[in-house]
Amino acid sequence: MRFSSARIRPSFLPVAVKEKNNEAEAATQSDDAKEIQVTSESPAASDSDAEAVDKNAQVGVQKIEATTSAWSKHQLILAYALIFLIFFVDSMQQQITGTLTPYVTSSFQLHSLTATTGILSQIIGGLSKLPLAKILDIWGRPQGFLIMVSLLTIGLVMMAACKNVETYAAAQVFYWVGYNGIDYSLSIFIADTSHLKNRGLMYGFASSPYIVTTWIGGPAAQSFLDNSTFRWGFGTFAIITPFVCSLLFILFIFNYRKAKKAGLMPARESTRTILQSVRHHAVEFDLFGLLLITSGLALFLLPFSLYSYQPDGWRSPMIICMVVFGGLLLIAFGVWEARFTPVPFIPWTLLTDRTVFGANILAAVLFVSFYIWNSFFYSFLVVVNNQSITHASYITNIYSIVACFFAIPVGLYVRWSGRFKNIALFFGVPITILGVALMLHFRQPDVNIGYIAMCQVFIAVGGGVLVICEQIAVMAAASHQHVAVVLAIEGMFSSVGGAIGSTIATAIWTGNFRNNLLKYLPASAQGDVDLIYGDLTTQTSYAWGSPTRDAINRAYGDTQRLMLIASTAFLALAVVAVAAWRNIYVKDIKQVRGRVA
Missing domain, CATH: 1.20.1250.20 (MFS general substrate transporter like domains)
Structure with a gap:
């Protein structure tokens, strides 16, 4: 669906950057009402910032x-x-x-x-x-x-x-x-x-x-x-x-x-070993944070659907444990993101x-x-x-x-x-x-x-x-x-x-x-x-x-x-x-x- x-x-552009972009837009596009079209400038012939690859x-x-x-x-x-x-x-x-x-x-x-x-x-x-x-x-x-x-x-x-x-x-x-x-x-x-x-x-x-x-x-x-x-x-x-x-x-x-x-395309060479690459990407993707929030939300939300299938309903030990541990994992995720994650x-x-x-x-x-x-x-x-x-x-x-x-x-x-x-x-x-x-x-x-x-x-x-x-x-x-x-x-x-x-x-x-x-x-x-x-x-x-x-x-x-x-x-x-x-x-x-x- x-x-x-x-x-x-x-994400957000600083005001100065937005103003600079506004000026560039005004300089290159005098008629905002013109038809939608694909830009036709030759990339090889253009040295403008608008067509350069962002090195950062x-x-x-x-x-x-x-x-x-x-x-x-x-x-x-x-x-x-x-x-x-x-x-x-x-x-x-x-x-x-x-x-x-x-x-x-x-x-x-x-x-x-x-x-x-x-x-x-x-x-x-x-x-x-x-x-x-x-x-x-x-x-x-x-x-x-x-x-x-x-x-x-x-x-x-x-x-x-x-x-x-x-x-x-x-x-x-x-x-x-x-x-x-x-x-x-x-x-x-x-x-x-x-x-x-x-x-x-x-x-x-x-x-x-x-x-x-x-x-x-x-x-x-x-x-x-x-x-x-x-x-x-x-x-x-x-x-x-x-x-x-x-x-x-x-x-x-x-x-x-x-x-x-x-x-x-700027050339890039990595001197990292396989283990260093794995560690680097684990940090970049924040895999620990992903595990905390996914597990926490799943454990916290699923009991609302499953409680009726338990003999004791909401009092079932499994349901109680899922809610409690789900909530704790979500709290741990917040602490991890605020204090510890690189x-x-x-x-x-x-x-x-x-x-x-x-x-x-x-x-x-x-x-x-x-x-x-x-x-x-x-x-x-x-x-x-x-x-x-x-x-x-x-x-x-x-x-x-x-x-x-x-x-x-x-x-x-x-x-x-x-x-x-x-x-x-x-x-x-x-x-x-x-x-x-x-x-x-x-x-x-x-x-x-x-x-x-x-x-x-x-x-x-x-x-x-x-x-x-x-x-x-x-x-x-x-x-x-x-x-x-x-x-x-x-x-x-x-x-x-x-x-x-x-x-x-x-x-x-x-x-x-x-x-x-x-x-x-x-x-x-x-x-x-x-x-x-x-x-x-x-x-x-x-x-x-x-x-x-x-x-x-x-x-x-x-x-x-x-x-x-x-x-x-x-x-x-x-x-x-x-x-x-x-x-x-x-x-x-x-x-x-x-x-x-």
């Missing part, structure tokens, strides 16, 4: 700056075409795998774990962007991209071959680390190769495949279930995705070597800027709210609204279609006006709150499904505004040197927010849905409560309009109401987060070098 899945941003930047940043100075206009266009193709394949893959997940958990009689399977993967997927940012900056963009493609492929293979829900949950970790990593790597590439004022439009372009693949994912998932199994739904993309991604990797490597031959896992100075901090909080809040109301939304449509797999997938993907479509005019607005705060504060946030709040009334049994679709459109329009503006906000506060790290921090906030949202959704579901079933089920079905609770297929097997089906629908409605109350309440924080932004004029900032869009 790109518009519920992620993106990323920057990390190796990965120098390599991409050298690449954008060496490649041709046609190669830049080809790169964007391949990026579009990868996003097309990945978005179709996500549509299908997301639709298949409830059937995977139901096949093991554990439908209530639908949201739980993604919690750990969301946490690790978000946190992995921080060491990935270091890989992109220190080793290079293609190297990090290739690692993420490999992890995604491993995850798909594991999902295709899984024999139990535990293996599937482990596969989700590999899959989402790889998926988010690919998305993140390509987002960094777009940031590397586009002017800041055009970047929102470029991100909208990159997200546009969702407009098409939404209509393909549902029928494709239905076809896999009807003609084969869910396993081939995963296995097919384990073949297609690596092939498509390899094309862009080859283009990356070709242009890296071209820049090196042209002498644009290289901070999270660069605290980047978080002190109110624009960056506000954007990160907004990212977390949007994902918390989204995952609370969305975690069991597909199941609600199939059971309560009696929708087919295809129709349910269409409705759940209204968000992707509209948000991705609306991101393009938002990008054009930012390019035209040079501003992003007002449209987010006075339009994006209010319409998002309206859409979620209205579902409190309309997401109930016997309500026309058209009203649910209307709410989805409202939320999607708000999402199209807020995701783009949030990304531009953090990038506007940073230099090129810090783009990867700040975008990684934003990605971490998004993924942790998603994990918190899934945790809250699962806690509400496991704590209320079974009890509601016991309250409403007729006496003849009381003995089957555990089977009904754990299997989506069993829920839909009862005839429409029968007392048992009506009871199941009513239990869904009561449980969903609690989830929507929580989701709406969290969105109040979005108002504060956006209000904290500085109203930066992005046309005055020149951030990247070389031949860019």
